[in-house]
Amino acid sequence: xxxxxxxxxxxxxxxxxxxxxxxxxxxxxxxxxxxxxxxxxxxxxxxxxxxxxxxxxxxxxxxxxxxxxxxxxxxxxxxxxxxxxxxxxxxxxxxxxxxxxxxxxxxxxxxxxxxxxxxxxxxxxxxxxxxxxxxxxxxxxxxxxxxxxxxxxxxxxxxxxxxx
Amino acid sequence: xxxxxxxxxxxxxxxxxxxxxxxxxxxxxxxxxxxxxxxxxxxxxxxxxxxxxxxxxxxxxxxxxxxxxxxxxxxxxxxxxxxxxxxxxxxxxxxxxxxxxxxxxxxxxxxxxxxxxxxxxxxxxxxxxxxxxxxxxxxxxxxxxxxxxxxxxxxxxxxxxxxxxxxxxxxxxxxxxxxxxxxxxxxxxxxxxxxxxxxxxxxxxxxxxxxxxxxxxxxxxxxxxxxxxxxxxxxxxxxxxxxxxxxxxxxxxxxxxxxxxxxxxxxxxxxxxxxxxxxxxxxxxxxxxxxxxxxxxxxxxxxxxxxxxxxxxxxxxxxxxxxxxxxxxxxxxxxxxxxxxxxxxxxxxxxxxxxxxxxxxxxxxxxxxxxxxxxxxxxxxxxxxxxxxxxxxxxxxxxxxxxxxxxxxxxxxxxxxxxxxxxxxxxxxxxxxxxxxxxxxxxxxxxxxxxxxxxxxxxxxxxxxxxxxxxxxxxxxxxxxxxxxxxxxxxxxxxxxxxxxxxxxxxxxxxxxxxxxxxxxxxxxxxxxxxxxxxxxxxxxxxxxxxxxxxxxxxxxxxxxxxxxxxxxxxxxxxxxxxxxxxxxxxxxxxxxxxxxxxxxxxxxxxxxxxxxxxxxxxxxxxxxxxxxxxxxxxxxxxxxxxxxxxxxxxxxxxxxxxxxxxxxxxxxxxxxxxxxxxxxxxxxxxxxxxxxxxxxx
Ligand code: FES
Ligand code: FES
Numbered sequence: 003x004x005x006x007x008x009x010x011x012x013x014x015x016x017x018x019x020x021x022x023x024x025x026x027x028x029x030x031x032x033x034x035x036x037x038x039x040x041x042x043x044x045x046x047x048x049x050x051x052x053x054x055x056x057x058x059x060x061x062x063x064x065x066x067x068x069x070x071x072x073x074x075x076x077x078x079x080x081x082x083x084x085x086x087x088x089x090x091x092x093x094x095x096x097x098x099x100x101x102x103x104x105x106x107x108x109x110x111x112x113x114x115x116x117x118x119x120x121x122x123x124x125x126x127x128x129x130x131x132x133x134x135x136x137x138x139x140x141x142x143x144x145x146x147x148x149x150x151x152x153x154x155x156x157x158x159x160x161x162x163x164x165x166x
Numbered sequence: 167x168x169x170x171x172x173x174x175x176x177x178x179x180x181x182x183x184x185x186x187x188x189x190x191x192x193x194x195x196x197x198x199x200x201x202x203x204x205x206x207x208x209x210x211x212x213x214x215x216x217x218x219x220x221x222x223x224x225x226x227x228x229x230x231x232x233x234x235x236x237x238x239x240x241x242x243x244x245x246x247x248x249x250x251x252x253x254x255x256x257x258x259x260x261x262x263x264x265x266x267x268x269x270x271x272x273x274x275x276x277x278x279x280x281x282x283x284x285x286x287x288x289x290x291x292x293x294x295x296x297x298x299x300x301x302x303x304x305x306x307x308x309x310x311x312x313x314x315x316x317x318x319x320x321x322x323x324x325x326x327x328x329x330x331x332x333x334x335x336x337x338x339x340x341x342x343x344x345x346x347x348x349x350x351x352x353x354x355x356x357x358x359x360x361x362x363x364x365x366x367x368x369x370x371x372x373x374x375x376x377x378x379x380x381x382x383x384x385x386x387x388x389x390x391x392x393x394x395x396x397x398x399x400x401x402x403x404x405x406x407x408x409x410x411x412x413x414x415x416x417x418x419x420x421x422x423x424x425x426x427x428x429x430x431x432x433x434x435x436x437x438x439x440x441x442x443x444x445x446x447x448x449x450x451x452x453x454x455x456x457x458x459x460x461x462x463x464x465x466x467x468x469x470x471x472x473x474x475x476x477x478x479x480x481x482x483x484x485x486x487x488x489x490x491x492x493x494x495x496x497x498x499x500x501x502x503x504x505x506x507x508x509x510x511x512x513x514x515x516x517x518x519x520x521x522x523x524x525x526x527x528x529x530x531x532x533x534x535x536x537x538x539x540x541x542x543x544x545x546x547x548x549x550x551x552x553x554x555x556x557x558x559x560x561x562x563x564x565x566x567x568x569x570x571x572x573x574x575x576x577x578x579x580x581x582x583x584x585x586x587x588x589x590x591x592x593x594x595x596x597x598x599x600x601x602x603x604x605x606x607x608x609x610x611x612x613x614x615x616x617x618x619x620x621x622x623x624x625x626x627x628x629x630x631x632x633x634x635x636x637x638x639x640x641x642x643x644x645x646x647x648x649x650x651x652x653x654x655x656x657x658x659x660x661x662x663x664x665x666x667x668x669x670x671x672x673x674x675x676x677x678x679x680x681x682x683x684x685x686x687x688x689x690x691x692x693x694x695x696x697x698x699x700x701x702x703x704x705x706x707x708x709x710x711x712x713x714x715x716x717x718x719x720x721x722x723x724x725x726x727x728x729x730x731x732x733x734x735x736x737x738x739x740x741x742x743x744x745x746x747x748x749x750x751x752x753x754x755x756x757x758x759x760x761x762x763x764x765x766x767x768x769x770x771x772x773x774x775x776x777x778x779x780x781x782x783x784x785x786x787x788x789x790x791x792x793x794x795x796x797x798x799x800x801x802x803x804x805x806x807x808x809x810x811x812x813x814x815x816x817x818x819x820x821x822x823x824x825x826x827x828x829x830x831x832x833x834x835x836x837x838x839x840x841x842x843x844x845x846x847x848x849x850x851x852x853x854x855x856x857x858x859x860x861x862x863x864x
Contacts, residue, residue, distance in 0.1 A: 019409070019429065026429040030385075035377040036370020038550070040500055041582045045805035048500060076370035083369040092364040095771045098779055099232060100367035101374060101500040101550025130814035133805065135500040135551050137782030138775065139813040 005069045009034065010078025020066035025049045027065045028075060036076040036104050040133070047132030050105040051075045057112035076104035079111060086156065087111045090149035098136035106132050110146045119150055184218040185295075185328075185336040189288040215244060215288055221316060221329030223248070223255045230522055231259070231363070232552035234834040235772035238362045240285055242769050246354045247289030247347060250316040250328070257362045259546060282766075282829050290344040292335075296328045299335035315353075349766070349827050358771035363548065375504045375520035375547045376579060383506065384412055384576045385431050386568055389421040390588050392798030394648035395442040397421065405434035414438060415571050422568050424576060432581070447798035448647060453619055456645040457491075457596040460617030466641035469627035472698045473637035478611035482602030486676045490665035491859045492595040493792040494619075494800070496808065497654055501550020502585040507565035508575035509535065515542045515566065516575075520549035520556055527562040534563055535570055553783075554653040558590045583803040591793060591800075592654035593621035595661065599669045602637075607677025611637040616662070618644055620651040626659060629666060630707065630734060633700035634688035649795065655783065656835035659735045660842075661860065664788060667731035667843025668857065671850065681730045681847070682715045702734045709824055710741040710761045717822055718743035718759035727753070729847025733840035736832035738764040739824075742781070742840045744817070744848035753852035755785065755817045755845050760837055762821065765828035776833040777821040784841025786811025790861045 004017040009032060018031055023042075028034040028051070040048030042061045049061040052074040079085045087110045090096075097103050106129070113120060113128040120128065125146045134142065214226045225244060231237040241257045293313055300318035301308035303326065310321040316328050328335075349355070366372040391397055400421045402414035410430030414423050421440055425431040460466075479485065505519035515535065521527050524544045532539040549556060565578040580588060595618040602611030612635045618624030627640040654660055674681040686708060691697075693704035711732050714720075720743060721728060732741040745757040758781055767773045790809035793800045802808045846857045 018427075019433075021433075022427075022429045026427065026432075029377075030427045030429070033379070034370075035373070035379075038374070038501070039376060040502075041805045043582075043804055043806060046500070076368075079369075083365060088368040091368045092360060095358065095360045095364065095775070097361055097364055097367045098235070098775055099500065099549060099551040100361075100363060100372055103367050104370050107368060126814050130812045133500070133810050133812060135498060135553075135783075135810060136775075137779035137786070137811070137816075139782065139816050140778055140819065141775070142813060 005065050007065070007068055007071050007073060009073045010075060016065060018065070021064045024051065024053075024060040024063045024065055024068055024073070028060065028073075034075050034077055038101055038104055040102065040105075045133070046102070046105070047109060048102050048105040050108040050132065052108060052112060055112070055115070057109050074108075076108060079107065085111060086149040086152040087114065087145070089152055090145040094141050094145045094148060096138050096141040096145050098138055102132060102134045102136075106134065106142055110142070110149065113146065114150055114153060118153060120146065122147075183332065184216050185292070185332040187215045187288060187292050187340070189213055189215070189284055213288070215248070215292055217292070217328050217332055219329050219332050221254060221327050223250055223316075225255065225257050227257050227259055230520075230524065230546055230549060232522060232549045232556065235361065235769060235775065238359055239768045239772055240281060241362070242354050242359050243282065243285035244289040246352055247286045248293050249289075249313040249347075249353075252354050252359060254316055286346050287344060290346055291341060294341050294344050295335045295338050296331050298338055298341075299331040300324070300326050303331070303334065355766065355768055356770060359769045360771060372548045374501050374550050375506075375518075376501060376550075378506050378518050378547055378577060380506060380508065380516075380518070380575050382575050384424050384426065384572070384574050385428050386422050386424045386576050386578045387431050387435050387581065387584065388564060388568075388578060389423070389435065389438060389440055390584070391419045391440070391442050392447060393589065393650070393795075394445045394447045394798045395419070396445060398441040398443050400438060400440045402438045404437040408434040408437070410434075412574075413572055415568070417567050417571060420564070422578070424568070424572055428579065444797070446648065448649060449796050450794055453594055453647070453795065456619060456647075457617050460643035460645055461596065461598055461615065463643060466615060466643045467623070468639070468641050469623060469625050470632060470638060470640040470698070472632070472635070475611050475613050475637045475639035478637035479600065479602040479613070482611060483605040484603040484607075484676055486599075486601040486603065486669075486672050488599050488669050488672060488856070489858060490597045490599075490661075490668070492592075492597070492661040492665070493860060494591040494594045494649065494651070494795070495654065495787055495791045495793055496586045496591055496800075497553040497555035498586060498808070498810065499549070499551030499553055499555055502582055503555070503561040503580040503588075504578060505561045505565040506575070506577040507531070507562070507569040509566060509570040509573070511573070513537060513541055516545070517542060517562055517566065518545035518547060519562065519565075519577075520547050520552075521559055521562060522549070522552050522554075522556040523559065527559040530559050530563055531566040534566060553655040554657065555590055558652045560590065560650075582805070586793070586808060587800050587803040589650035590652040591649065592660070593624070593651040594619045595621050595624045597624070597662065597665045599665070601669070601673045601676075603673070603677050607679055609635055609673055609677065611635070613639045615641045615643070618642065619647045620644070620649065621658065624658060624662070626662060628699070628701045629662075630692070630702055631670070631685070631688045633696050633698060633702070634692040636697055638697070648798065649800075655780070656735060656838045659733070659839040660784065660787075663731070663733045663735070663839025664842025664846060664860070667733065667840060668846045671729065671843070671847040672856065680721070682711060682720055685711055685732060702739075706739050706763050706824075707732065707734060710739045710763050713822060713824065714741035714743050714759055714761040717761060717820065718745070726756075727848055727851035729844045729849070729851055731840040731843030731847060733836070733843075735839050736834075736836045738762060738831045738833065738836035740777075740837045740840050742844035744844035746845075746848035746852040748852060753849050755848060757817050758819045758841075758844065760819065760821050761824065762833075762837060763824040763826065763828075764833050764836065765826065765830040767823045768830055770823075773823065773833055774821050777837045778819045780835065780837035781819055781841050782811055782816055784838040785817070785845055786815075788842040788845060788860050789815075789863050792861050
């Protein structure tokens, strides 16, 4: 029985063990290796992707549970690597080793979708489920703030354009 | 070597018509820097600077990047002396290539110190050649020309890009004498430069070890025996029937499950059962017993002796004693261990993956397979952290041995449980300190015994305040264990720094002295009249201490309990003041002030990252991390039990750097050792409870 799902706007059909965690389906069967393995037990957040727009830990999610779902991974977050979160991450030079950052970015982008102007506490709480072994937490928190500012600027710009 | 050769020819072809300069990135003696024009397949140099006619500047970086920022910092130095715009520079990772590169490794925070001179020289040499090429073209004296952002500027307003001068410059002889920029003219050094890999990281394009994929590659996981046990038998009958499973084989007491995909291997692994011959299995109680014995033995190795400690202690007015205990901990880089190997029928081997020491991987695999090193090629991947774990090539050896048995290309991946349970830990240790104070509270006698388990010398006998104290005795005892250990970020000092700095806080209190002033007094002594040899520079110590006291408002903040520490390691000096507050009835570290003297700061952004990261790392492991052993098996083995510090548990950190222009020293490690001490001392100030064991929170 094959399972259908949409990944980064592309329709996919997978004929593998339905218990396969989404993480390994993405990495081994769809060649999308931007999503990382850190713990395998939903503790670190390295494997965070969006399932129907919600930040979700893909390491414990069997693909049978995401049949017909809409998946977004770090590779599909933006077309040109210019999502405000990605821009802010580069701007503030967040990554050290970089391994946790795809998960951090997917979590941050999802947080900002829900709360475009998060408070400091909302940022800290929203991001503290993702482990960064290199300790880039300060910059992660600053970058979420910057991303929210960049996004609101972008929005005002496009509204201005439309009304002009 | 075939493909190495090919890849170099490809690179060379890419640069046909380019200006190429080869130099030694890692040459041991910076005084004898040599440069040569090269076609990039010359055999002597480990780094290449290439400028093509379009003006694009490419640097091949030979060293592994583990998150310490070297891949950005090194090129910054070259670009500065070359005098180009940073945005025109592209950095590329080179693979291990012992024919073309001399030495490629990462570890010990020593790289920048060793390379500073030759990086500058590489840039300055190329710059001089472009100036000469322009001067020749314009028929003017080279001394009348200047450079700016990749252009040579002539005396009469002439202007030529480096790119346009490539053809002429590449035919000039390589100058041996060059002058360097004055540091006040620096455009890139000392500024904030973003990581060269950022764009790939934020789009998920970086290829880490686990992301390596090769044609025909199989996936394997390995079941390892408890430490000290040997494999008696295993039953893989069920696993072998499962879909996607190719083979289950055993070597060196390990059992490897080989299959087509990660999940199939994981699932099959769960059905394999192993039986072991127990042997001498160690538990926490074994280690405690070894500590007790090591503390009692009269066979300790004397590491340092100044004056007569016993006599001075006997005449002391007051004695302070304390024992500190350092648990085994795991490195837990975010990317678990993994490695790819393809041992081929034609006798060649391809290795690929994350290692801090690719050349020793090559050597170790060659000797394991009894083949010539030249037959082993190593490709480097990006690394999801290392912290010392990837200095040990056990993962590469496993992959190579397995590939040689199954005769197929294979990537061995470690689960988090394998990574945390499978060894190479920070050595455990127990430290006992004694201090004798005279009637006015001055320390006249200082004693330390360090008993380590697989730690070698668990002390650092020349550490301050040694050199300032009249009577000193430092001894070590090493107990040998089946539990595998290795360097962990800031080896030994990552814990010893805490123990020393926490103990000195007790000494200050017992002597009725201010912890800051006490250290300044000692340093004045070490400077004017050192006891025995000293390995640190008292003036640099004094400066970071003074600045930290000033910037932290030492003991002047209301409602804040402060703890002080200062440490010299990896040739850099870091002073810290931690602030603790009582929040909801509990003492909490809310802020850390850190002042670092690492000489010239090459990349301010990267430097800040290293300081803050090391403080968070030091604090997290001091607060939470501990592995237990029961009959040769470590626990916990994943992040549900083994707690890493999270984003809502960090203090704010102010990181300052001493601006002295001294040649740069290491930064990946030095801010970690003082951290446990500053926070333990702040927590003591807040709670009046001394902390003698890590983790602080159990
Ligand atoms: S790998 Fe999924 S949360 Fe850690
Ligand atoms: S950047 Fe290394 S784990 Fe986060």
